[in-house]
Amino acid sequence: xxxxxxxPSGVDDFPHSPxxxxxxxxxxxxxxxxxxxxxxxxPPWRSRRISEEYYNMSLAAEAFVSQxxxxxxxxxxxxxxxxxxxxxxxxxxxASSLAVQAYLRMCGLPVQVxxxxxxxxxxxxxxxxxxxxxxQVVSELGPIVQFTKAKGHTLSDSLDDVQRAEMxxxxxxxxxxxxxxxxxxxxxxxxxxxxxSRPRYSTPYSWPLGKILAYQKQWEVRRKMNAIxxxxxxxxxxxxxxxxxxxxxxxxxxxxxxxxxxxxxxLDALVFGHLFxxxxxxxxxxxxxERVKSYSNLLSFCRRIEQTYFEDKGS
Amino acid sequence: xxxxxxxxCWGGDWGLPSVHxxxxxxxxxxxxxxxxxxxxxxxxxxxxxxxxVPELVCGESVVQEPxxxxxxxxxQRLNADYELTARQGADTMAYIALLEEKLRPxxxxxxxxxxxxYSNLTRPWFASRSPFxxxxxxxxxxxxxxxxxxxxxxGEGLLHRISxxxxxxxxxxxxxxxxxxYRLGTANYFFDNSPTSLDAFxxxxxxxxxxxxxxxxxxQSHLRQLDNLTxxxxxxxxxxxxxxxxxxxxxxxxxxxxxxxxxTQLVNKESNLIEKMDDNLRSSPQHKPHRPDPKSSLSSSxxxxxx
Numbered sequence: 367x368x369x370x371x372x373x374p375s376g377v378d379d380f381p382h383s384p385x386x387x388x389x390x391x392x393x394x395x396x397x398x399x400x401x402x403x404x405x406x407x408x409p410p411w412r413s414r415r416i417s418e419e420y421y422n423m424s425l426a427a428e429a430f431v432s433q434x435x436x437x438x439x440x441x442x443x444x445x446x447x448x449x450x451x452x453x454x455x456x457x458x459x460x461a462s463s464l465a466v467q468a469y470l471r472m473c474g475l476p477v478q479v480x481x482x483x484x485x486x487x488x489x490x491x492x493x494x495x496x497x498x499x500x501x502q503v504v505s506e507l508g509p510i511v512q513f514t515k516a517k518g519h520t521l522s523d524s525l526d527d528v529q530r531a532e533m534x535x536x537x538x539x540x541x542x543x544x545x546x547x548x549x550x551x552x553x554x555x556x557x558x559x560x561x562x563s564r565p566r567y568s569t570p571y572s573w574p575l576g577k578i579l580a581y582q583k584q585w586e587v588r589r590k591m592n593a594i595x596x597x598x599x600x601x602x603x604x605x606x607x608x609x610x611x612x613x614x615x616x617x618x619x620x621x622x623x624x625x626x627x628x629x630x631x632x633l634d635a636l637v638f639g640h641l642f643x644x645x646x647x648x649x650x651x652x653x654x655x656e657r658v659k660s661y662s663n664l665l666s667f668c669r670r671i672e673q674t675y676f677e678d679k680g681s
Numbered sequence: 682x683x684x685x686x687x688x689x690c691w692g693g694d695w696g697l698p699s700v701h702x703x704x705x706x707x708x709x710x711x712x713x714x715x716x717x718x719x720x721x722x723x724x725x726x727x728x729x730x731x732x733x734v735p736e737l738v739c740g741e742s743v744v745q746e747p748x749x750x751x752x753x754x755x756x757q758r759l760n761a762d763y764e765l766t767a768r769q770g771a772d773t774m775a776y777i778a779l780l781e782e783k784l785r786p787x788x789x790x791x792x793x794x795x796x797x798x799y800s801n802l803t804r805p806w807f808a809s810r811s812p813f814x815x816x817x818x819x820x821x822x823x824x825x826x827x828x829x830x831x832x833x834x835x836g837e838g839l840l841h842r843i844s845x846x847x848x849x850x851x852x853x854x855x856x857x858x859x860x861x862x863y864r865l866g867t868a869n870y871f872f873d874n875s876p877t878s879l880d881a882f883x884x885x886x887x888x889x890x891x892x893x894x895x896x897x898x899x900x901q902s903h904l905r906q907l908d909n910l911t912x913x914x915x916x917x918x919x920x921x922x923x924x925x926x927x928x929x930x931x932x933x934x935x936x937x938x939x940x941x942x943x944x945t946q947l948v949n950k951e952s953n954l955i956e957k958m959d960d961n962l963r964s965s966p967q968h969k970p971h972r973p974d975p976k977s978s979l980s981s982s983x984x985x986x987x988x
Contacts, residue, residue, distance in 0.1 A: 518963045531860035535775035542778040593833040595746065614771035 440517055444477045444499045446470075447485040453569040454483060455494075456562075457647050458548040463495040465639025466507055470497075471675040472630045473519040483570035511632050521631045529626060533633045536618065536625070540633075543611035544640045546596060547604050551654060553587040555601055558650050609657045612641075616661040623670065630671070637664075638671045685719065690735040692722035692810060695892040698922055700806065702788065704735040706747045706885030712921040713876040714761040716754060724810035729819055747885070748777075751878055762877050769872050773879040776864070776871075779857060780886050786831045787854030787900055788890060793827035794843060797897045855903050862907040869916055876917065888914045 448463040449455040455463070470477045477497060482488065489496040489505045496505030504513045514520065522530060552563045567583055568576025591597045596604070615637060624630045625637070641664055645655050659665060688711070690704030699705045711718045723729050737744045737753065744753045755762070762770065792803050807823065808816040828843065835846050861883060870876045871883070887904065891914050895901050905911060
């Protein structure tokens, strides 16, 4: 199979020979090549189209990686890494980790949870949790959902476009409000930071390294809060935002078992991870948990997911 | 309720009442809720440096930030969301969060960080509307704030280079635009037939992108393909801001846009089809292992891509 010399414009480079059955990576601009696209919609040819506008090493590499991911089934020895559970892990990290664990359980994918003190530094993006599957490492819920989708396990297949838009919007609401509020309460509130966050963050390290790293992390989080405009908020305002977010989630959930009626999706996993962690973590004040508890359908939602997916966990 | 309300915001251009996203949100909401506002643009005053824009002054109280201003107006019984159900109110919050997280970084990048747009459009505009000597350093200050915000929120801690983050924020923004387009469908506004705060937010984010004269913007061309969103912006401009010159698209361009729209839909359908085929192939009983060709075809096609 060889490319035609000087093909006329609008015609693909391989007009006469049959296309081989390998993976083709096309980098054509979307609007100019309907003809070759028509030809590859017929099996057994498959193609992945990557837009030229954002031809960017990381995007091409991502597409390539997901294709490689699709080649292997989910192994038995997949592991999820998070910081040490008793001493080190903080509220926001625990929430994210629990969300990923819930999602994987909902998909029916076995994963082993391993606690390591340096999990944050091992992670490719610096965020917890990350999973090690086969020979790939993926961190954070968003990329993990895409990764499992490439392997053929997905929970949001049956949603139509509008519902998928809603699901993504609500997930962003949780990231924007709940996760940010958790980070604020942990690191920007002086009492909590001094009593809980900094000591816990510095447990694996000896003095003075622990102190330095804890203060560095606090500075980083405060910088982020200032950048998004939460730096000037008072604790009371943050609790108010959490209440509003919970109210929105509660109204969306209504009396249904899951957010999209009968079927659990990644939104359910995310909401469960955050709410359950807020409810069960002891902080300097119980205000945050009280705000969540005032919405009874969210409480029963958390209990239901815990019973359905985590019942063999024990404690 | 009767106290006069004054809004300080950036001035307008390109057929818009204001070129600043947050100011536009407040202006649109004011129109939707029937608020009588005196608009005092901060252009050509020293307030460009000192004031945080937009700012609502009502009697003695000063409110900043669009969400706070909208809350304040709602408390004054100037409520455009009166008829929404509880669930629609929750949806509003969710979609606003989506806009903030996914679309704002890309908009900041398009206007303030992208070198061509910044030097050709944004900087001259803001510099020409600031008094001497502010015009020398105000635009660069705003640009640095924008860049810092993008890096702090989207940079992955260790990667403090904007180029690594660019691809991701633009793909997120395009996805966000697609989601908004699906949600809007063929309606005029997002909820029923009357505009609400969500419409104000979406208008504030999209209108500058739609109307500005950007030299290089893949995001703008993506937006222009989604004609229900462009129609949404134009409708609001025509209906509420009495634009004297609603930008008319020449008919030839409209048909071309229609073709592009059809192609986009075809391509989307085809991607879905390919994904379904993937699933079928994967679930077939004999899982044929890939030949080790992906690496070679990827590297060969990379070499043939235009630089």
